[in-house]
Amino acid sequence: MNKNSEDLTWLWQKKLVKRASLGSIACAVLVFIVTSSWFIKPLYESEVIVYVPLAILSQQLNQQGIGFASDREIDWYIQILKSNQLTDSLIKRYDLLTYFKIKASDLDSQNQLYRKMEKRIIIGKTQYGSVSIRVRDNDPKRAADMANEIIVLGEVIKRNLLFPNRMESMRYVTSLYNQKALDVARIQKSLDSLMNTSPGVRRDFLYSKTQTQYNLEFQELIARKGIYEREQKNFATPLPSAYVISSAVPKSQVIWPRRYLLTGAGAAIYLLVLVVFEIIRRDNKETS
Numbered sequence: 001m002n003k004n005s006e007d008l009t010w011l012w013q014k015k016l017v018k019r020a021s022l023g024s025i026a027c028a029v030l031v032f033i034v035t036s037s038w039f040i041k042p043l044y045e046s047e048v049i050v051y052v053p054l055a056i057l058s059q060q061l062n063q064q065g066i067g068f069a070s071d072r073e074i075d076w077y078i079q080i081l082k083s084n085q086l087t088d089s090l091i092k093r094y095d096l097l098t099y100f101k102i103k104a105s106d107l108d109s110q111n112q113l114y115r116k117m118e119k120r121i122i123i124g125k126t127q128y129g130s131v132s133i134r135v136r137d138n139d140p141k142r143a144a145d146m147a148n149e150i151i152v153l154g155e156v157i158k159r160n161l162l163f164p165n166r167m168e169s170m171r172y173v174t175s176l177y178n179q180k181a182l183d184v185a186r187i188q189k190s191l192d193s194l195m196n197t198s199p200g201v202r203r204d205f206l207y208s209k210t211q212t213q214y215n216l217e218f219q220e221l222i223a224r225k226g227i228y229e230r231e232q233k234n235f236a237t238p239l240p241s242a243y244v245i246s247s248a249v250p251k252s253q254v255i256w257p258r259r260y261l262l263t264g265a266g267a268a269i270y271l272l273v274l275v276v277f278e279i280i281r282r283d284n285k286e287t288s
Helices: 002-005 014-034 057-062 071-081 083-095 108-122 142-195 199-235 259-287
Strands: 042-053 121-125 131-137 241-244 255-256
Touching: 002 199, 042 121, 042 142, 071 121, 071 131, 071 142, 083 108, 083 142, 108 121, 108 131, 131 142, 142 199
Parallel strands: none
Antiparallel strands: 042 131, 042 241, 042 255, 121 131
């Protein structure tokens, strides 16, 4: 073994070189044929790049409607895009149960679909603070359509998730405003009643005290009215949508299999196996 390792001139023997050349070429051709679309369905990839806007409308307005989300909001947005709710919508819209040939009667059919979708959809944050949505599919057009559809579905889910809390906030502000309006009306009624009573020290004292209370409550009513009107406008304003920097388009470049890489790897592996086999053969010959 040591002798063969030190003296490698035998590697350049015509017979071995010829065998290595023919074998590596044959192996490369075989791998190239096996990785063709006749045997393996190629995967194509399409990508969408978006920036996440601020979800808080007051902050969005302060930045003239062009505010970008913080890291926490970006992570929250990515979780929406990765949610089972969005995946279920894609499965239903593109009939992926039939496409992946999964039987609906299987107990874990849904789980099988989720696992396959995790491999086909890659979502993550880029170094520039944007979000990348990449979809891989055997049909380049469907890959692009699904990538663009993920953004649309994400916006729908975002609105549906935030709507109950926005509605509850609106109800709370409305109740505060209505309650204060009732308090002011009650005090106003008391002032009107005091105006109709006979003048006197007691009447003047009560009127002055009620008037002071009325002024304070009325100022509070004005403040709550401002909050109510602002909340009403915010509730009526649609949530900011994601900024789509680059929409997905069908691409002809195959992501998998990487035929040329696998072809070169197949030829290299053949050469390695041939050399190892030849070294072992020579060692056994010398030993015998």
